[in-house]
Amino acid sequence: MNTALRITVFAAALAATFGTAYGVGDTVGTITPQPKGGHATRHASDGGHDDMASMPGMPSMDHDMAPGGLEVSKDGYTLALKTSRVAAGRQTNLSFAVVRDGTGHNVTAYEREHGKELHLIVAARDLTVYRHLHPARAADGTWSTSVELPRAGGYRVIADFQPKGGEPLVLGADLAVSGHYTPAALPGHSTTAEVDGYEVTLTGTPVPGRAAPLTLTVSKDGRPVRDLQPYLGAYGHLVALRSGDLAYLHVHPTGEPGDGATTPGPRVSFTATAPSAGAYRLFFDFRHEGKVHTAAFTVHATGGADGH
Structure with missing residues (x-):
């Protein structure tokens, strides 16, 4: 969907x-x-x-x-x-x-x-x-x-x-x-995560109040993974947790398996809007070779819809 x-x-x-x-x-x-x-x-x-994402061809949603x-x-x-x-x-x-x-x-x-x-x-x-x-x-x-x-x-x-x-x-x-x-500090800023032998790279940064592209690229043993498997109807799912107030954001990628345009990797793309500036922990779920894996990143959303 x-x-x-x-x-x-x-x-x-x-x-x-x-x-x-x-x-x-x-x-x-x-x-x-x-x-x-x-x-x-x-x-x-x-x-x-x-809505954290505005999909192509769909009307924009109220973010307030x-x-x-x-x-x-x-x-x-x-x-x-x-x-x-x-x-x-x-x-x-x-x-x-x-x-x-x-x-x-x-x-x-x-x-x-x-x-x-x-x-x-x-x-x-x-x-x-x-x-x-x-x-x-x-x-x-x-x-x-x-x-x-x-x-x-x-x-x-x-x-x-x-x-x-x-x-x-x-x-x-x-x-x-x-x-x-024992309390733990928020993991430091990262755009690359290793999980279960996979390397996942994040491109893009959430922007408060404005849609911004985020792309996750999956590789294994130095080679792009081009045969991701559908998980809950998509090639990947992204959840963001905002540090400090339990803010939960969830978005599915643009495109879907079988739509004639979306490829099964190595890139999974999202269009996301952060609700505010702050630190976020991103969790990216993807399925490959019959198993679901979760890659985690820490990012900082800065600026806003007016560019400041």
Whole structure:
């Protein structure tokens, strides 16, 4: 689906306590920051994806939407985490539901977008851990997914979905990961990332309030990768987390597999608009040889629509 995507917003504030146990439970030792590093294209006027991209042939979108993902409740729906605390370094079942406020009942019917009813992002507040998950839904409306989070600290859980017959929504809630917590600094500015034997190069920089091209080029063993595989209906997905306030942005690339014009690599192009100046951590998901890989970058959006 070649559509313009909405920017929703989420990022994180760093906790300030060094060397103490975070949350409740046994201290599991200091965990080294993990430098590791997709989502739905829809969101209209709910304040949930404010379009980060304007696709060719599509009308420009309003970028002055209220941020999404910062609210646990909106428009009569609440994101209810059934798991609010997990232990660092342990495989854990994370469960939650979307509750209709008027009735208290779990939502059990959703629209599908890119083959999924709901997309889930879990990110550490210091932006050192990122997960894009697709949980399973039980008949009673409870969602669950297995996750292992390597570092203790505060995390943000973001659910992106559209109730059947309703408007798209993005809701967020806090998750505590217990263990010995040492804050990590935001990784430095980077335009090249290595992940699982691949090298990914970023060309372009987000500009506040103005559409700007971003291109990700994938290579392996020094050779361009020209046979990327579709992942959720595209050759790549880009998520940006703004440092300092949990701002979450998600955009799909221009073009789509099978449109007669889009090639399966090595370049995947986006047109993105940052909501403000600041530091962003970009996470680029791509699929090759049957596996999904995530390359991460730190960039700084400066200036604005007026060029200043």
